[in-house]
Amino acid sequence: MAEMVKLFIDGKEVEVEKNSTILDAAKKAGSYIPTLCYHPDLSPTGACGVCVVEIEGSPTPKRSCCTPVSQGMKVTTNSKSLREIRKTIVQLLLSDHDVTCPTCSANEKCELQSLANYLGVDTNGLPAILERKPLDETSVSIVRDPNKCILCGRCVTVCSELQTVSAITIAERGFEAVVDTFFSQGLGNSSCVNCGQCTVFCPTGALSERSEIDMVWDALLDPDKVVVVQEAPSIRATLGEEFGMEVGTVTVGKMYAALRRLGFDVVFDTNFAADLTIMEEANELVERVKSGGPLPLITSCSPGWIKFMETFFPDLAKYVSTCKSPQQMFGTLSKTYFAEEAGIDPSKIVSVSIMPCTAKKFEARRPEMRDSGFQDVDYVLTTREFVRMLKSAGLDLKELPDERPDELMGMYTGAATIFGATGGVMEAAVRTAYWMITGKELENLDVTAVRGMAGIKEAELDINGLKVKVAVAHGLGNARELLTKVRKQIEETGKSEYAFIEIMACPGGCVGGGGQPKGSTFAMRARRGEGLYAEDKSLPLRRSHENPAIKRIYEKFLKKPGSGVSHKLLHTFYYKRCDLSGCTIESVTEKHANHH
């Protein structure tokens, strides 16, 4: 039992754990304290000062986010002078801010905007002193606009503590202070893995995805193009939020309808490719187990994780599955399999993906991702960009009917849906690997040990008497911890205790992706994940190998998992990257490393 402390918030007695902050206590007491730099999932920096409170006996106000409680403390959360302080802080921030709300990507999602609005701050209260700094547009995934930065430090905390990438820091001081990369070389020339968590946590529009909306509209409005679209598993669990639906609502049918209203010619689903990934990856796992190939097999769906691995763990590259991510498998097939089946010249096909992810933009542009003879995926939109397109077309998701995807590459099973939550790929792969090894179907499909928000999850699975130890990590800090352990085991004993590991770059998996709605908290990510598990449970088919569209593509096109065609189109190789600039040094695995 933790030691408890009693204190008074606005005259109300409240009891909290000894190491709580005043802000925690105020929440418990039901007193609202406005905050700006504070975020429930990050350690407080105390940078902004908006959350100040008065403490009896203290000569000056204190920041409640980082002031610990003490026995008998008497706290006032609202007073004339506190209101003045808060207003002045916001006014000072606005005087050094590029106030272009109407066109800002963070409009209506901006915490500075709403705080200024709630506090009734006059934007003309102080003269503007903004000195324009250049935008960082070096990255294909993320754009950094220092003119909208309020130096709250959340992005730096996320990048260093949560993701252990440390691509950015606060450089210089005073008015010159700026969030910056090493020697101002830009995110595109840094160790940034494009995960985009900074864009989710940024309270303003200072960090956002590099938008591809205009390119997609151009393609949609070009009568000579056939625009094919895929949507990642997690999108169906986050789209609804942006239209006022409850967090975690699955809106898959309305999503298809919305895409058709926007003018996409063919509406498929990344879930199809997720099922296909499972076929290839489970096959790879079974092959490696049988032939004594490199174990643990580590998943490869998350492009933020892949660049992280190439940068910080290139020695583990041979353990990583050679499978392309579902997005890239889909992209290649959209310009080969689909083009053939539909009798369309692949040069006319524009392949678009709707992703929870900013790293997918980078992945689509990796030079090796052209196995169809074209850039396999042309444009990648984040959930946020997709929502903007829907709003610009006057579409309200809630009002749309439920529609079905186009079948050839649109049908999917529950195994594909759970790809969007941490542990989902592992669970889906186990369902199919069990069948591949034993020839029998797994009875209890719910591998609950690998579900949920714990940073690192472990389980021992029993596949017909064969004991297999697996692990799941999400968030790159957790990935680093797990893989450091694996690396050590391999160095010391020649092998790891795990046979199979799933890694997702973002906390919560794709439902918590860097392209998801701004302001996603861990609690929201967990609810979105539950939404996906509920959809899985409700579907008639829950094993990837039962998907009729998957059976068909193997019959007509790919032959069998791990075949020559599969290896040519659906598998890839990895590089070793410079940990300073992120540039490639050399390839460390081979593309056609076919073990059989």
Added chain:
Amino acid sequence: MTREEVLNKYGKSKDNLLYILHDIQDSNPRHYLTEEDLKEVAKWLELPYSYVHGVATFYSMFSLKPRGKYIIRVCESPTCHLMGASNIIIELVKSLGVGIGETTKDEIFTLELTSCIGVCGVAPAMMINSEVYGNLTSEKIAQIIDEKRRESK
């Protein structure tokens, strides 16, 4: 001292970051830290590159650009300001032909500002490298600059 010698002198403890940066900068005749320096220090101490960059740019005593043989630091704290530091700065800008933070073409002088150097009794004051000059006037400035210029030849 070479960079390697500095690194070896201090060992791998992260607490030594500032000392290491100072020593490396001091061993450079142009009084600055190169990109290579920051890279090697980050590797040595196993700190993120961006972090070392953040530290090196936060402290005004470090420079990432080559500086002159003599670094002139004019105190801009309240006492010196009241005693006419702004005129001293104008005088220096004029006679050196450079702005604040810049280095003369002949690479002899770099003009910088500093917060209080603790000699308020002789304000306005400035430092040239580690030497303090107080009770500054226009005439005194011209004389000091001339002298230093001669010394450097």
